[in-house]
Structure formats: structure tokens, C-alpha cells
Amino acid sequence: MRAHVGDWIVVESQHLGGHRRRGQIVRLEHPDGTPPYVVRWIDDDRETVFFPGPETHLEFEEENAAHRHASP
Incomplete structure (x- = not known):
């Protein structure tokens, strides 16, 4: 896993x-x-x-910014 400052960590419940x-x-x-x-x-x-851990994934800041700009 490689991240950048500003990326989001999401930990799913087990x-x-x-x-x-x-x-x-x-x-x-x-x-x-x-x-x-x-x-x-x-x-x-x-x-x-x-x-x-294995229940964790990243959401990248660029994806979040693109999603915010695409929303009406």
C-alpha cells in the first residue's frame, strides 16, 4: 500500500x-x-x-476531488 498526504484510509468492520x-x-x-x-x-x-491491515483500503484525494467537481 502506498499513500500520499491527503488520501483517505477506510477500515471496514470485521x-x-x-x-x-x-x-x-x-x-x-x-x-x-x-x-x-x-x-x-x-x-x-x-x-x-x-x-x-487487510480490512483497510485507500481512497485517493484526486478521486475525491474529481467526484466533488462532477456532482451538481
Whole structure:
């Protein structure tokens, strides 16, 4: 997994009925974009160092910006 500052981390629940966690990458620990990442979580506005697991995927800032511009 390689990320950039501004990309979004999404952690899917591993349990039925569990919640999905979402946060924005605010700092990279490695210049090549590999984990760990410093993430600001939107549910509690805290920053943590995060090591993604198999239930995690990225949403890239460019995709989010393109989606916002395409919406009416």
C-alpha cells in the first residue's frame, strides 16, 4: 500500500453490524508512501500512527476531488 498526504484510509468492520472507520492521512513516516501513516480520524478528530491491515483500503484525494467537481 502506498499513500500520499491527503488520501483517505477506510477500515471496514470485521463484524456484522460494526462501523466503518475513516481518516485522512496527515503525515507519512516513509518518503515512498509505505506504512505506517499518521491518520486523523473523523469520528473522534484524533491523530494516531496507523499500520493498515487487510480490512483497510485507500481512497485517493484526486478521486475525491474529481467526484466533488462532477456532482451538481
